Amino acid sequence: MTTARAINFVQALGSALDEAMAADERVILLGEDIGDDQGGGVFKITKGLSAKYGRNRVRSTPISEQAIIGAAVGAAISGMRPVAEIMLMNFVTVAMDQIVNHAAKLRYMSGGQTHVPLVIRTTTGSGVGFGGQHSDMLEAWFAHVPGLRVVMASTPADAKGLLLSAIEDEDPVIMIENILAYGQTGPAPEPGFRVPLGKAAIARPGTDVSVVAYGRAVVDALAVAERLAGEGISIEVIDLRTIAPFDEATVFASVVKTRRAVVVHEAVRAYGTGAEVSARLHEELFDTLAAPVGRVGSNFSPVPFSSPLEKAWIYSQDQIADAIRATLKPSSRRRLP
Amino acid sequence: MLEADTKPDVATLKEIYRRTALINRSDARFRALLTQGKLAIIYYPVRGQEVLAAAMMTALRSDDYLVTTYRGLHDQLAKGVPSKLLWAECTGRATGSCKGKGGPMHITHPASGVMVTTGVVGSGLPIANGLALASQNRGDGRVTVVSFGDGAANIGAFHEAMNMAQLWKLPVIFLCQNNRYGEHTSYAAHTAAKSIVDRAAGYGMRGVKTNGNDASAMYAAAKEAVDRARAGEGPTLIEAMSYRMLGHFFGADFGYVPKELLATAADQDPVPALRNSLLALQVAESELAAIDAAAELEIDEAVEYAFASPFPALDELKSDVWATESAS
Numbered sequence: 001m002t003t004a005r006a007i008n009f010v011q012a013l014g015s016a017l018d019e020a021m022a023a024d025e026r027v028i029l030l031g032e033d034i035g036d037d038q039g040g041g042v043f044k045i046t047k048g049l050s051a052k053y054g055r056n057r058v059r060s061t062p063i064s065e066q067a068i069i070g071a072a073v074g075a076a077i078s079g080m081r082p083v084a085e086i087m088l089m090n091f092v093t094v095a096m097d098q099i100v101n102h103a104a105k106l107r108y109m110s111g112g113q114t115h116v117p118l119v120i121r122t123t124t125g126s127g128v129g130f131g132g133q134h135s136d137m138l139e140a141w142f143a144h145v146p147g148l149r150v151v152m153a154s155t156p157a158d159a160k161g162l163l164l165s166a167i168e169d170e171d172p173v174i175m176i177e178n179i180l181a182y183g184q185t186g187p188a189p190e191p192g193f194r195v196p197l198g199k200a201a202i203a204r205p206g207t208d209v210s211v212v213a214y215g216r217a218v219v220d221a222l223a224v225a226e227r228l229a230g231e232g233i234s235i236e237v238i239d240l241r242t243i244a245p246f247d248e249a250t251v252f253a254s255v256v257k258t259r260r261a262v263v264v265h266e267a268v269r270a271y272g273t274g275a276e277v278s279a280r281l282h283e284e285l286f287d288t289l290a291a292p293v294g295r296v297g298s299n300f301s302p303v304p305f306s307s308p309l310e311k312a313w314i315y316s317q318d319q320i321a322d323a324i325r326a327t328l329k330p331s332s333r334r335r336l337p
Numbered sequence: 338m339l340e341a342d343t344k345p346d347v348a349t350l351k352e353i354y355r356r357t358a359l360i361n362r363s364d365a366r367f368r369a370l371l372t373q374g375k376l377a378i379i380y381y382p383v384r385g386q387e388v389l390a391a392a393m394m395t396a397l398r399s400d401d402y403l404v405t406t407y408r409g410l411h412d413q414l415a416k417g418v419p420s421k422l423l424w425a426e427c428t429g430r431a432t433g434s435c436k437g438k439g440g441p442m443h444i445t446h447p448a449s450g451v452m453v454t455t456g457v458v459g460s461g462l463p464i465a466n467g468l469a470l471a472s473q474n475r476g477d478g479r480v481t482v483v484s485f486g487d488g489a490a491n492i493g494a495f496h497e498a499m500n501m502a503q504l505w506k507l508p509v510i511f512l513c514q515n516n517r518y519g520e521h522t523s524y525a526a527h528t529a530a531k532s533i534v535d536r537a538a539g540y541g542m543r544g545v546k547t548n549g550n551d552a553s554a555m556y557a558a559a560k561e562a563v564d565r566a567r568a569g570e571g572p573t574l575i576e577a578m579s580y581r582m583l584g585h586f587f588g589a590d591f592g593y594v595p596k597e598l599l600a601t602a603a604d605q606d607p608v609p610a611l612r613n614s615l616l617a618l619q620v621a622e623s624e625l626a627a628i629d630a631a632a633e634l635e636i637d638e639a640v641e642y643a644f645a646s647p648f649p650a651l652d653e654l655k656s657d658v659w660a661t662e663s664a665s
Contacts, residue, residue: 028470062497065497067501071466074481078471098464102455107657108438109438111657114453147659229527312413
């Protein structure tokens with residue numbers, strides 16, 4: 001599925017957009033600074049696309065998130081396949097009405113007469129020194145809305161495959177990217193590669209504890225798995241890829257095997273994706289679980305600016321390792337009646 | 338553009354009257370059934386705003402797009418949503434335009450160009466830009482109209498959408514139906530500016546203020562805006578002056594509306610005014626009576642159809658969230 005050639009996230013995402021636009025005239029892009037006249041996007045992902053496909057298909061917009069998403073919704077119900085870029089995830093707050101009240105609900109409220117094949121690409125992540133309003137992981141907000149899908153890739157190949165699947169999907173998909181990962185490289189996918197929506201991947205097979213993660217947390221979970229292998233603990237790392245609705249079948253099958261699970265994400269822990277995954281595991285596999293499901297997330301505060309504080313804000317690999325070990329301690333076993 | 342190009346002829350005025358009569362009588366029927374307790378829905382009356390919608394939509398092609406709001410019965414009927422589908426939707430029936438899943442605040446009927454009815458003030462404007470953008474890219478010649486009230490001119494979406502529409506010269510018409518109230522707050526209490534239309538200049542956009550209660554003036558303003566949009570000359574903000582003759586929603590107290598204002602509204606009631614102007618143009622009373630009767634018959638049949646229709650099967654609860662059913 002992948003090739004020997006290496007690409008990074010910027011190249012993966014850019015080539016996905018390029019291929020989608022070449023294959024389908026209905027694919028259009030909207031977003032701030034995305035045109036070549038504006039430098040091809042702040043992260044250069046759309047570089048060259050306006051020159052290639054014209055300004056009508058690559059619409060560099062004013063700083064108007066409501067108007068961007070609203071226009072994308074309208075174009076989508078009229079049969080286009082818009083990919084709207086919200087420069088940083090915190091700015092989706094400005095467009096929440098269009099996303100939550102309209103993009104997510106028009107199919108249902110119209111009884112299926114209209115639908116919104118829209119992709120919203122956005123990026124975020126701590127560790128860049130952007131402070132409290134440019135760093136948040138807000139996936140749980142969207143995961144809670146019927147009608148929205150939320151995806152996030154941990155490898156460049158998956159980023160390309162997920163974005164192409166999202167563009168080809170008939171319903172709105174929010175794709176979260178990570179600023180720090182843009183330069184991360186990995187094997188390039190073969191032409192035609194797709195990551196189906198709703199399908200998780202086993203990033204590392206193992207037998208003792210399942211670690212469920214997405215985005216950069218997958219990279220951290222893999223590092224921890226490698227470390228714990230030295231302690232004789234075999235970790236299975238599941239990369240959700242689609243955060244919502246998540247692939248219950250893959251997660252449950254893994255936990256049936258390992259009987260232990262830890263969920264890890266960069267978003268703050270409280271009310272996060274981990275709570276949902278954990279709750280479902282307890283509901284469905286209570287008798288199978290050998291220990292309560294662990295949850296690892298970031299500190300319940302805004303993302304701070306000062307570098308030591310920001311580094312301390314995000315979960316650590318040590319916390320992941322501790323959470324894994326906790327599921328293996330005899331004391332964590334449920335007491336049998 | 339010459340006035341002769343946009344002034345409605347008698348046939349056009351009769352068509353506007355046909356739509357007006359249907360709106361006026363449908364609105365009355367909704368209120369009657371609500372009063373009788375035969376219907377229990379939230380209903381936003383359109384009494385007083387019939388003619389402006391009828392004239393606007395008569396200036397459109399049937400495949401042109403409309404985005405409207407919860408106070409949208411006049412727009413939807415004028416644009417051509419079949420009465421049966423509309424009534425069945427408003428009564429929550431499986432035979433409704435949206436299978437009963439949208440309701441009166443979300444009437445959708447793409448076959449007649451009604452793409453979105455939103456329950457959120459001002460949200461239709463950005464969406465209308467997207468419909469217009471799609472038409473612009475495809476070159477399909479369609480025009481998009483988005484209706485909203487004077488109250489919606491004060492929400493941020495208005496500003497973002499107006500700027501973007503003019504920037505890209507989109508084939509969109511912003512139809513501000515100024516009925517002098519935003520929910521329960523009077524124009525003077527929610528807007529310091531004298532006119533909404535003056536804002537057009539701030540976006541470099543063409544703006545036209547017209548008497549929405551005058552069928553000829555409203556049609557002329559609408560037709561010119563439509564022709565310009567279709568010709569690629571960009572958007573227009575139309576401020577159509579009218580009156581909301583009843584409360585914000587059916588049953589709502591509107592004792593706060595000054596008696597003088599209600600008297601002026603009654604005095605300028607657009608429905609008898611249009612009827613009288615047609616009589617003055619030598620249209621026979623019998624012809625207008627026949628139009629009225631046809632409207633009543635259409636409503637009778639629609640109401641009967643709606644109440645005889647089944648409610649949606651409970652499996653509809655889970656369908657249409659996504660294209661393919663997906664575990665949540």
